[in-house]
Amino acid sequence: MARLSEKKKALVESMMRESLLAAAEELLTQEGWKGATMERLAQAVGIAKGTVYNYFRDKRELLWAVVERNTANLRHLVASLDVEKGDPVALLTRVLEETLSGFHRDRHVIAALIQAYHEDRELGHDCAAHHPPLTEVRTFIRKVIARGAAEGIFRPIDPTLGEAVVNATIVGLAKQLVFDKLDIPGEGFAEAVKTILLQGLCAHGAIAAEAPGTGCGASSENRGDASRKATRHRAQDGGTEHHDARTNATTEALRSDATNRQDDRKGRCTTA
Numbered sequence: 001m002a003r004l005s006e007k008k009k010a011l012v013e014s015m016m017r018e019s020l021l022a023a024a025e026e027l028l029t030q031e032g033w034k035g036a037t038m039e040r041l042a043q044a045v046g047i048a049k050g051t052v053y054n055y056f057r058d059k060r061e062l063l064w065a066v067v068e069r070n071t072a073n074l075r076h077l078v079a080s081l082d083v084e085k086g087d088p089v090a091l092l093t094r095v096l097e098e099t100l101s102g103f104h105r106d107r108h109v110i111a112a113l114i115q116a117y118h119e120d121r122e123l124g125h126d127c128a129a130h131h132p133p134l135t136e137v138r139t140f141i142r143k144v145i146a147r148g149a150a151e152g153i154f155r156p157i158d159p160t161l162g163e164a165v166v167n168a169t170i171v172g173l174a175k176q177l178v179f180d181k182l183d184i185p186g187e188g189f190a191e192a193v194k195t196i197l198l199q200g201l202c203a204h205g206a207i208a209a210e211a212p213g214t215g216c217g218a219s220s221e222n223r224g225d226a227s228r229k230a231t232r233h234r235a236q237d238g239g240t241e242h243h244d245a246r247t248n249a250t251t252e253a254l255r256s257d258a259t260n261r262q263d264d265r266k267g268r269c270t271t272a
Helices: 002-035 038-045 059-070 072-080 088-105 107-119 122-129 135-150 159-179 189-199 220-236 241-270
Strands: none
Touching: 002 038, 002 059, 002 107, 038 059, 059 072, 059 107, 059 122, 072 088, 072 135, 088 107, 088 135, 088 159, 088 189, 107 159, 135 159, 159 189
């Protein structure tokens, strides 16, 4: 009987916390950081102001909870993926799709959060003191880029720089929502940004590559040759036959996919 009461209490508290977070998002989008007070939050939910403090110590802790709530799906996806298994391009694509779809879906909340950081400089210090909710996501992307580069599927770039570019793109779009009033179209938004990040701005054959298999204008044949050379090099350095066969299969699949996308790549990039 006591155990049942504990479960019931936990359920009630979970429901109350969820109600507070939903109301906090609404307040942030409508009233901004300064207008979203703990008193207004209590009024919105229909509880005493003191009760709010049973769940959140202050406004900053509340904001962190809102951030975690809005990134839950993305973090759960990353936790379900194995960075050592599957095609690096497919892994990165799934994470980007979830990130960008969530970005568009929650753009008003994200804009409110960005505005809060702009208005309250102390939030930046809190960020350093807390465990940022997207740390695991950024680490995953960095590892995927490292693996893809090592296997010759991605360009031979520094994984930390590659991830930083991806992150800066997303954060930059978020800031433009607030300060430049960026109008984000729903249809095609995620696909357009994903295409730019994965394929670059250059249309196929638009410019000559500076080195075979590395530039925007490199053909799928050159990219495939570069990937196969990287695979043979690893095999000579002691890579297993199983790893070599798996990588070759991945490369051939990517080459085939790249060929199929050549005709529409220019149009897809232009939509951005």
